[in-house]
Amino acid sequence: MHDNITVSFAPHISKPLSTRTVMIDVIMGLAPAMIAAGYYFRLRAFILIAACVIASAVTEWVCNVVRKKPFSLGDFSVVVTGIILALSLPPMLPVWTAVIGSVVAVAIGKMAFGGLGSNTFNPAMVGRTFLAVSFGTLMTTWTVPATIDPNMSKISAENILISDVSEFRTQATPLAWSKMAIKNNLGAETYAEAEFLGTVTGAVGGCLGETSVIALIFGGAYLLIRRTISFHIPAAVLISAVVFAAVGYWQDPMTYVQPLYHLTSGGMLLCAFFIATDPVTAPLTRRGMWIFGIGVGGLTMLIRLLGGYPEGVMFSVLLMNAVTPLIDRLCKRVPASGKPKS
Amino acid sequence: MMLSDTMILAGILDLLSGAWPAGVIMLGLGTGFAIVLLIASEKLKVEVDPKIEQIHEALPGLDCGACGYAGCGQYAKAVMEDPELLGSCAPGGSDAQEKIALILNLQVSESGPAKRPIVHCRSRKDQRAFYAEYRGIPSCTAANALANAQACKFGCLGYGDCVRACKFDALHIVDGLATVDYNKCTGCTACSKACPRGLIRMVPFRDENENMMTVACNSIEAGRAVRAMCKVGCIGCGICAKQYDMFSVEDNLAHLDYAGYEPGEAAETAMTKCPTGVIVYRGPSAPEPRQPKEKPAAKA
Amino acid sequence: MVTEVQGNLSFRGGVHPPEKKELACDCAIEPGPAVKQVAVMLSQHIGAPCRAIVEKGADVEAGQKVGDSDAFVSAPVHSPFAGKVKEIGLCSHAVLGRSPAVVIEARAETPPVQPLWEPDADFDESKWSPEAICQAIRDAGIVGMGGAGFPTRVKIEPNRQMPKETLIINGCECEPYITCDYRMMLERANQIIAGVKLVKRASGCSRAFFAIEDNKPAAIEAISAALGDNELIKVAVVKTKYPQGGERQLINAVLKKHVPTGGIPPMIGVLVVNVATAAAIADAVVSGRALTHRAVTVSGEAVARPGNYYVAIGTSVGDLLEFCGVMKTQMPRIVMGGPMMGLAIADMDTPITKVSGAITVLTNKQIGKAKSAGRQTACIRCGRCLEVCPENLNPTKIAHAVKGNLLDLAQSYYLSACIECGCCSYVCPANIEITGYIKTGKIFVARQNKRMPQ
């Protein structure tokens, strides 16, 4: 009859939003960090990002084909996964390793659970943790940023490199310093003051995307303004991290470094703005988000200060992902007008 | 010879003399536990439903949890309440399954001849009219709640709520019409409860292999409206009722009295005389329903 | 002296869809098409459906009762014009599917109807006893015209268990596109106020608030002017936000009170009445006229002459649209009601009922690409639906529980507390039909409960 008429449930209009636009926003938010990575680690950054994105996308496509599911690359979520994974890898990581990480991230971390929206754990962090656990040495081999040493020479976890050129003393990563300070009671302040500026601009060793605080703050602010993420999780993560770090510092300033230093070093900001906020693996309710964020920040600092690993972000995110269902259950919403009687 | 014998004997004695404390302690342990458990099982007896007890007995009693329940006792209770859980006890295997089925069947098997589902619609997708295209949730209940995109508000929607309800893979949507595979159907009635339009009704078949005659339509629309909506719907013309007295027309819709139906000449005639061909056989070996007579189709 | 309760009253949650009121807000209410035939549905309200009380072929007069019921929760239906009963048969209904209707063929070319009655500014309601008012409302077959269609007599009649104290007149009209209530407030302010006074008297309410959204300054002015120095009826300006007009939200915004979940407004002594209902009440009580016509907004980008029309109840949507002119190629969806809560219809013969305040014809552009294609992606748990839900529910959990056929889970997330406002589906980036799933879930639950006792 009227063959162009359609019926469906109300509402019949919708906000011009789609999963793709949300993901593109995140990619835009990640752009400053990617650019900073390119600036400090040159071609390596782009190679790794491209490798991770392509490998992730291909993995998802293959999974779709195997399961005879519709093509799902169009939502770009896998691109976000690839980029975040790449940004959390050491610059000199061999490409094949990054590819293994991407495949594990997408195949086991995401598609095994049913694809976008169903995964319990943050896929990028699953991939990264798998790599860290499997290839420990490769994953703790750092390089000097190209702005300091154009050769980007390797520095292994504990070595201090004194570049002839710039007289700039640098070391593996800021977190390796603080870990060493913890071990050797080195009076961390002396380290921290000198290198603080480096962590802000990004001229330090570390994972691709986590070195430049400025770039991360720009990206995070963009996401907040665009309302792609709500402020709850970043705020909770950062505040709880500062509090825990401050407790440590106040306990023993000779052993533990300044709280602010913990905020700017390692993956803390990347985590607060981009990783912990992954909506799929974070709680739904605001109260839940506070708990989740405090958990991520607290566990990160616990691992940094007391644990065996210098950085705790990936573990704390995975651990809190695991309890997200319980948090959601705990913070169940009650109707605005109270629970119904009977 | 002698020597080796004595040596062996000595060896055994030696062994035993070293071994007796272990033997004694195990003896002690064994006796102790036997006493305690037996006394406890006497003193702390708790009354349970004998049927559950029976099922429990049929189960292996390993409390391994493979069934997803906390131990055999729990599983026994659960199976008792929901026989569909039969067969989730891996250790018990088919043995236990049969036994439980036996125990449970004693209670349920007295319901007389099996009723089996008949879908009271025979219209394929290309035989129905549509006002619009449905773009909503692919579920019959959802589509039924909306304005009728498909003109006939009484016939099969084909989004398969019944298919999802059937645990035995006995229902399929064929050309937009729910179709029962009577060889797989167990008569569990799940589908009849799932259909939002109440199209699937349980009908007493007289034996396993019978093909039952039915008026495969559910529409109480006036004949004219039916013709506009569906090529094979019942128009309530009453021809069938004139041929065979088990047919009757009420609210523009013909009904067959299934209990009184006997296969025979009269029924067959009614079937062939039906102008829209809505009287069909349904069953394990039912023939293809015939096409509607050309006249009404041309008219519509 | 006008006492205004100052504005920006609001509730938590909600959305701001594009208003689109500009399409029809300046069109005065005009007479609708003069049709040859109407189909008066025997069930136009919540409650027991009517029985036809005329025979096929009988002659009926304008305003004659053609269907009635003995049930308490029910309202009779009337013929809009003089004519002959052509048939009593099934007709498409936006909610009920195929439902019985009395089809009446006009005897002669009937002129379009305009209610002529215009009360004085100082209308005195004390001439009528509460009982008389209630009886007049019942006889006129008035039901809630704000959408739900609850028989108004039942609603306003005093009830010993739940005494009513506060009356709220719902003039929010928060749905996009719809402007008929707005026009009513502009053009029939006095009639509405008269209706309000009658309702107040009949229900025993001691005070009343006239709630209007702050995007309708003209209506606020008109009503304030018509109220004059009435101390007992105040205008409450509420924030423009969907679903401000939902009665639970409105009560929360105006009175800062919550209607208990699963409860109804009278439980906290509140009565909510739509402006069109109030106007109809005045009409019925004062001039004894039955509810046979109502103002309907016909709007949407695919309509050539959008506007507000005074339409005979029973007119088919097809006739009405033909009258307003639609661009056929551009009309993928015809909605009875507004785009947020309205029901899509397919059969052009579907008649207008007492609750149909609008016909909105949307184009694919308005519907959105994904929605018009019916394409849903996976939920990314972004939480937007939670944030906008005015009832503070967890829409995605409910929807997914229904989808997974876990009704117990859905109910544990308060499935039944949903008011089906559609905010969640509106914001969902994955375009999940959350509201649709919730509605389906409610049907499942109802069916399950019905089966229980057996």
Place this chain on the structure above:
Amino acid sequence: MGKLRYFIEQSWLLIVASFVFGLLLAATNYALEPVIRQNRTDKLNRLAKGLLPAAEHFVDIGSEVEIESGRGQSEQITVYRAVANNDKCVGWSFNIGGSGFADRIDLVVAVDAAFEKFAGYDVLASNETPGFGDKIKNDYYRGQFKGAPVGRLKVLTTGNAEKIDSEIIAISGATISSEAVVAIMNGVVGQIRERLLAEGLIDVANAEQRSQDSNSDTGGDVGNE
């Protein structure tokens, strides 16, 4: 009476079986026990011998040495004297343990006759992460202990691993396991030395001469590697 009958009916099998199985167990144990004990000493000896090549056999010193194992608890440790062909003491070995990265680490430690220098250690049992902590089994880490002075050892993360002194360079990426090994030694070896000295078991004069021998032995070993 009936109860007793019931009891016996129900449980005679269990009781008889317990007894029979008890005997069976005991017999097996009796037959295999020496083999098992031999296995253990063999392994200890094999490992110890790898550390003290000059030793011909190991004799335990008769009494167990009691040491403080922290937390106010004490522990008994069997110390073996390594005896060369010529019946001279060429060193000492003992089996000590402590917690590592993942789980307990059990070590066989050998020192020279004078209890002044380590002859090295070997890992008896550990559950450290393969690829990380289990590098404490590798020669290049163990090599640092051959000839290191008995006393407080220190773990550094950087430095020259070739140099034999009290500074042990940790395995990169497994500092914790490295530290664990050193901590086990620091905690125990000194105490054992005290006890042995107190009991006069270390023949200082003889040992000094011996220690020079073994020193050259071990020195040679390190050089060879």
Place this chain on the structure above:
Amino acid sequence: MSDGSALKTGVYRDTLLAGLWRENPVFRLLLGMCPTLAVTAAVKPALTMGCCVIFVLLCSNIIVSLMRNLLKPHLRILMFTLTIATFVTIADLILRAFVPDMSETLGPYVPLIIVNCIIICRAEACASKNGIIVSVIDAVGMGIGFTGTLCVLAGVRELLATGKIFEVAVMPGRFVPWAAMGMPVGAFITLGLMLGLVNLTSKSRS
């Protein structure tokens, strides 16, 4: 007569095959997962474990089958447990005496065979109802099925975790071992994926 024996051989073959695939304890019945996960970091301990299980399964099935007519309901499970514990202790002693290395690697997982559901399951489901021959065949079938799956799992994990199989290097020199596969993560994930694979094959066949 010959008919009867043919029938019997059929039963025997069926019993044997059941354990190998159709009712494979790990893949199909999901029993005894703990040792399956714990000892499969390498093939050698897996094989040792499998042999222990075969031994215990065989002995306990024989004993239970012999005693089947004497069992009393209340103390039946206790009786099984006692039998199994005895033979596990014997197996443990044998391991310690003759393969001390493996005994150390397996540690407490050998005594844990006592509570391995497979054994008590077979005692209950097969041995306590069948004659001695069927019980023995069942024990062998189940045992080999269990050992086989253990070895397959261990093979995959050992290969990826160390580049070796049965401690013989098979991967090219440039292969970097995936340490994770040797850890609990690897155990769980490999078994999970393998079960998925088994489900897939069995589904496509049916």
Place this chain on the structure above:
Amino acid sequence: MDTLSALLLAFLSIVIINNLVFTKFLGICPYLGVSGRIDMAFGMGMAVTFVVTLSGTMTYMINNWILIPLHLEVAKYVAFILVIAGAVQLVEMYVRKCFRDLYDSFGIFLPLITTNCAILGLCLFLDLWGVGSLVEAAVQSFGAGIGFTMAICIMAGIRENLQLADVPNCLKGAPITLITAGLLAMAFMGFAGMIR
């Protein structure tokens, strides 16, 4: 004070760092079987905690006060399992008879636990680790139970969510549970090396 903090550390260590499920692979059968719903999982966890504490202390006593002095280590396994089985069965009967409510909430899990290797496994590990005192044995066994409860409740939460997820058919049920457990074990590695 010192012993107290030592006990606390021992407790924490066995709850999160040496978690029985994630590092020792103990109790996997109920972990896979009974983690479908949170209330069931919690009941199971509580029951395990109770039984493991009971049997941990009891086997400690039997081992250190009877078997070792009498040089009867050979009967260790038999004694352990008989003690566990007997104790569990007794407790179950007793609770069922005398505390019906308690029984209904978690007593039903008790029989399931006898054949759970977490219990025997913990007793064996306590023996292997050379736990020094009865109190320590009790604390560690209690911690083991709490660790199990935590692990199974987390898993139950995840699985309740996965009910609604589009998990590939071949991975539904045990496989995806195992994969999740693997990822959980990986996440818990973050605590490694925390308490030395």
